[in-house]
Amino acid sequence: MVARIPAPQEYVGVFLFFGLFGALAFRLAQAQVARDPSLSAWLWIAAAAFAGYVVSDFVSGLVHWTFDTWGSNDSFIVGKAFIHHFRMHHFDPKDITRHGFVATNGNNCLATLPALAAALFIPLEAPWASAAVAFVVSLCLGVFMTNQFHKWAHADAVGPFVAFLQASGLALGREHHDIHHRAPFDTHYCITTGWLNRPLMAIGFFRGMERLISRITGAVPRRDDLRDPER
Numbered sequence: 695m696v697a698r699i700p701a702p703q704e705y706v707g708v709f710l711f712f713g714l715f716g717a718l719a720f721r722l723a724q725a726q727v728a729r730d731p732s733l734s735a736w737l738w739i740a741a742a743a744f745a746g747y748v749v750s751d752f753v754s755g756l757v758h759w760t761f762d763t764w765g766s767n768d769s770f771i772v773g774k775a776f777i778h779h780f781r782m783h784h785f786d787p788k789d790i791t792r793h794g795f796v797a798t799n800g801n802n803c804l805a806t807l808p809a810l811a812a813a814l815f816i817p818l819e820a821p822w823a824s825a826a827v828a829f830v831v832s833l834c835l836g837v838f839m840t841n842q843f844h845k846w847a848h849a850d851a852v853g854p855f856v857a858f859l860q861a862s863g864l865a866l867g868r869e870h871h872d873i874h875h876r877a878p879f880d881t882h883y884c885i886t887t888g889w890l891n892r893p894l895m896a897i898g899f900f901r902g903m904e905r906l907i908s909r910i911t912g913a914v915p916r917r918d919d920l921r922d923p924e925r
């Protein structure tokens with residue numbers, strides 16, 4: 695299969711992501727230095743950033759589970775736009791490694807833009823504001839990196855820095871993600887860092903959600919799962 699050509703809006707998404715991310719990080723640092731540069735204040739900001747990064751892993755799992763579990767390639771709008779790509783990935787896990795930077799990350803960048811733009815309006819004079827901005831920025835960074843981390847988890851070889859990220863757990867580990875790629879592809883949905891896979895499995899989160907949704911809507915999870923997604 696040939697590498698996917700990104701749509702123009704994906705280039706715009708990457709450009710705007712870096713612009714807004716840089717502007718927010720600069721604004722946050724500038725306001726914090728002016729107001730309270732103490733170590734404890736920076737530790738609160740670091741804690742908020744950590745929380746944002748954890749939440750990005752949860753978001754990756756929730757989105758991945760949704761498109762792996764419900765609907766089909768024929769579903770209205772989301773079928774071709776999203777579900778097809780997620781189901782296809784189970785049949786051809788190496789395809790993602792043939793995508794360039796923008797094709798890999800453009801759509802996730804676009805998804806972060808509303809949150810990054812909204813964070814520009816957080817009044818930085820408020821005592822809680824820096825932590826709130828740090829949370830949003832870190833959450834968006836995690837969302838942005840999710841497909842890149844996922845791509846690296848499937849790569850035949852990675853550089854030393856990426857190997858460090860994977861070994862330290864800051865990026866999705868290769869063997870950890872391999873667990874998702876065993877049929878019926880119904881565990882380890884989190885693909886940013888994978889930190890939440892074991893806790894969510896321990897509390898039966900996704901199976902519980904499936905029972906709840908099936909009870910409410912009558913839909914059957916993974917009804918379409920083993921169908922060839924090219925058909």
Ligand SMILES: [Zn+2]
Binds near residue numbers: 758762780784874879
């Ligand atoms: Zn999957």
Ligand SMILES: [Zn+2]
Binds near residue numbers: 844848
């Ligand atoms: Zn994968």
